[in-house]
Amino acid sequence: MTIETTAQTEQGVTEITLIKDAEKLVASYPRVPITVDCVIFGFEENELKVLLIRSDLEIFKGEWSFLGDFADNNEELDDAAYRVLRERTGMDDVYLEQVKTFSNPRRHPGGRVLTVAYCSLLNIQHHHLKKMDNELHWHNVNAIKTMAFDHKEILTECYKWLQKRILEHPLGFNLLPEKFSLRELQNLYEAILDTKLDRRNFRKKFFAMDFLIDTGEFEDDVPHRPGKLYQFNFDKYEKTKRKLTGIDF
Amino acid sequence: MTIETTAQTEQGVTEITLIKDAEKLVASYPRVPITVDCVIFGFEENELKVLLIRSDLEIFKGEWSFLGDFADNNEELDDAAYRVLRERTGMDDVYLEQVKTFSNPRRHPGGRVLTVAYCSLLNIQHHHLKKMDNELHWHNVNAIKTMAFDHKEILTECYKWLQKRILEHPLGFNLLPEKFSLRELQNLYEAILDTKLDRRNFRKKFFAMDFLIDTGEFEDDVPHRPGKLYQFNFDKYEKTKRKLTGIDF
DNA sequence: GCAAAAGTGTTGTCCTTACACCCATGC
DNA sequence: GCATGGGTGTAAGGACAACACTTTTGC
Secondary structure (H helix, E strand, O other), X not given: OOOOEOOOOOOOOOOOOOEOOHHHHHHOOOEEEEEEXXXXXXXXXXXXXXXXXXOOEHHHXXXXXXXXXXXXXXXXXXXXXHHHHHHHHOOOOOEEEEEEEEOOOOOOOOOOOEEEEEEEEOOOOOOOOOOOHHHOEEEEHHHOOOOOOOHHHHHHHHHHHHHHHHHHOOHHHHHOOOOEEHHHHHHXXXXXXXXXXXXXXXXXXXXXXXXXXXXXXXXXXXXXXXXXXXXXXXXXXXXXXXXXOOOOO | OOOOEOOXXXXXXXXXXXXXXXXXXXXXOOEEEEEEEEEEEEEEOOEEEEEEEEOOEHHHOOOEEOEXXXXXXXXOHHHHHHHHHHHHHOOOOOEEEEEEEEOOOOOOOOOOOEEEEEXXXXXXXXXXXXXXXXXXXXXXXXXXXXXXXXXXXXXHHHHHHHHHHHHHOOHHHHHOOOOEEHHHHHHHHHHHHOOOOOHHHXXXXXXXXXXXXXXXXXXXXXXXXOOEEEEEOXXXXXHHOOOOOOOOO
């Protein structure tokens, strides 16, 4: 070992009594129920949506909550989040990322339950909900005033995460159809960032990045000049994505 | 409620059986021991350090690990992290932020234990370790090759977090003495980002931000021309910090 | 006086922003 | 032909990167 230490090793060193039985140690720890909650964002009709179900707890009657479930024994939390998504929506192959763990001991009326929030983004058009148990539905993010548990707080955190993330990472493309117009792309950014962007500069920016493939196709069924349809070049992005740079606070 | 839904409410709605006894529900969930691990970064002798102790598990004899402990009953995890820091180092009033939850079921040899990593940064000079149980010491981050549990992976994640965070947030000032020279500040950034920066541009950048207070004092005991000492204007920063802007991936 | 680091400005390039007009389509 | 949004260029200002010499101090 070449580990360097900066304090004196001569003093203050007490003999460590090594623990032989790790299982016994772990058995002595308090245990807590763990759940995962999936905060699934979608985009439709120029609005950012999130997928919710009615809470099935009587105390939260009528309130909405995220898709969630407890983590099984020996189940990694990432796996649990994917499982919940699959079981509740029938969807697979979506982006999913751990955002934050919520541990307020009074967040669940049934006693202490820790939850880990996962964010996911998916294309509403390409994922028709196969199951609608508990009134599973897309809700306009901006219209949500109250939720069951501490889910409103979780939503706020996840929404902030999304706003930040989409500026650094092209997550937005997961929310759009495979082929999309630049107007749709801009609407998506405007909806998520809750702002207006200059159309010309937005186009310049994205063309300069050079991750858009011109399909040669055009929009259809629009009551005005149809826009060109593009695809996102995921491969090229993966190869050339760059590190954040610049001190900026 | 003005919540808008985008799918049909007429079909697919099954009657929900509401759960009356939330406590009984929670009691049926599997339970998992939870720990917090404190990844405490410091800066000394132009090197980024991290605070480690010897693992007290025999199976990890000789390996290093973070300061950690299980979360008490009804203890919020943030509080647990602060508690661990206080109990093990006697330190208080430091920055602490939740980074990520690690849930590999085999990460602990005594069975499944979930851990939540918290990052903290502190000034080695101003926090002399009052307790040195288990050979508590500062280690050069770059020299650490192996660790107990999955702590090397946790370190990697937290180091990446730190690199990203310090570009957006002036965390670095927590690692420096109250009064510091621009050279020390630059050394800190170079150590954390593992890169070389142009001295003139670095100075320009920080002066332009206008968060530095000129103390009028100078370095002492240096074998060359002494540099001016500055303080960081935390108040001004808090008032004027701005949002991230610009699509950039 | 020499070594070592502090301190300082300019220039070119690139990115960002602001802004206005013509074009293609459906009706 | 008119309403609607698609598509385009330019100029000014600001940020960033590259770069070299003089100053101050300890020894």
